Amino acid sequence: MSHAPYIAVEGPIGAGKTTLATMLAEAWGYPLVKEIVEENPFLDKFYQDMDDWSFQLEMFFLCNRYKQLEDAVIPRLAGGQAIVSDYHIYKNLIFSERTLKGVKRDKYRHIYHVLTDDLPKPNVIVYIRASLDVLLERIAKRGRSFEEEMSTAYLQQLIEDYETAMSQLAEREPDTIILPVDGDAVDFVADRSEFDKIVARVKECIR
Numbered sequence: 001m002s003h004a005p006y007i008a009v010e011g012p013i014g015a016g017k018t019t020l021a022t023m024l025a026e027a028w029g030y031p032l033v034k035e036i037v038e039e040n041p042f043l044d045k046f047y048q049d050m051d052d053w054s055f056q057l058e059m060f061f062l063c064n065r066y067k068q069l070e071d072a073v074i075p076r077l078a079g080g081q082a083i084v085s086d087y088h089i090y091k092n093l094i095f096s097e098r099t100l101k102g103v104k105r106d107k108y109r110h111i112y113h114v115l116t117d118d119l120p121k122p123n124v125i126v127y128i129r130a131s132l133d134v135l136l137e138r139i140a141k142r143g144r145s146f147e148e149e150m151s152t153a154y155l156q157q158l159i160e161d162y163e164t165a166m167s168q169l170a171e172r173e174p175d176t177i178i179l180p181v182d183g184d185a186v187d188f189v190a191d192r193s194e195f196d197k198i199v200a201r202v203k204e205c206i207r
């Protein structure tokens with residue numbers, strides 16, 4: 001491994017990333033880098049009018065995640081210490097390729113690569129896959145008001161975008177191991193033994 005364990009959890013909206021990343025960080029006593037959601041000033045506007053607000057939202061997420069990497073991830077890895085994150089910065093590109101068009105997409109791609117190409121990459125991405133029905137149920141259960149505006153078609157598209165993006169990432173970054181978890185069948189919240197199996201699989205990757 002090129003640096004200390006850096007474990008990211010990924011998957012489409014509501015898959016359980018924060019839940020699993022929190023459990024993993026607690027199990028190992030590693031710090032957790034968590035996505036900023038409630039303080040995001042553009043999310044509710046974005047869900048009301050995606051075309052109008054997508055560039056602002058994508059730039060906000062990108063700058064925010066870049067800052068978290070700069071402040072929390074890079075210094076920790078430089079000190080030889082492990083960290084868990086409930087996202088991989090690559091998700092910015094998964095979303096932006098879907099939400100942006102034309103000149104704004106080109107500009108965003110450029111800024112994304114300038115900012116992220118030399119950042120440390122996770123050793124492992126735990127990729128939670130889940131079906132549309134399960135995601136819809138979890139999003140509804142969580143009850144964030146701005147997500148009530150989210151269309152089913154958008155969520156279905158993101159499920160497919162994640163599948164494509166994860167296989168492209170596996171080819172482009174062979175040093176990052178992608179561990180798929182079946183989020184429909186594996187309930188790591190209710191069943192501790194399922195969580196323990198995920199822990200064991202991640203451990204295998206970071207030995």
Ligand SMILES: Nc1ncnc2c1ncn2[C@@H]1O[C@H](COP(=O)(O)OP(=O)(O)OP(=O)(O)O)[C@@H](O)[C@H]1O
Binds near residue numbers: 013015016086187
């Ligand atoms: N395995 C699971 N079984 C049942 N409920 C779950 C499971 N994992 C997560 N949940 C619940 O589903 C909801 C969404 O989970 P969570 O917030 O962890 O998802 P997320 O992937 O981080 O979402 P987002 O993409 O919005 O950041 C929460 O209410 C959480 O308690």
Ligand SMILES: Nc1nc(=O)c2ncn([C@H]3C[C@H](O)[C@@H](CO)O3)c2[nH]1
Binds near residue numbers: 043061092095096
């Ligand atoms: N457009 C867009 N780009 C992103 O990079 C991104 N990251 C997360 N999200 C949305 C999903 C949840 O509603 C909520 C919390 O994850 O924010 C995003 N939306």
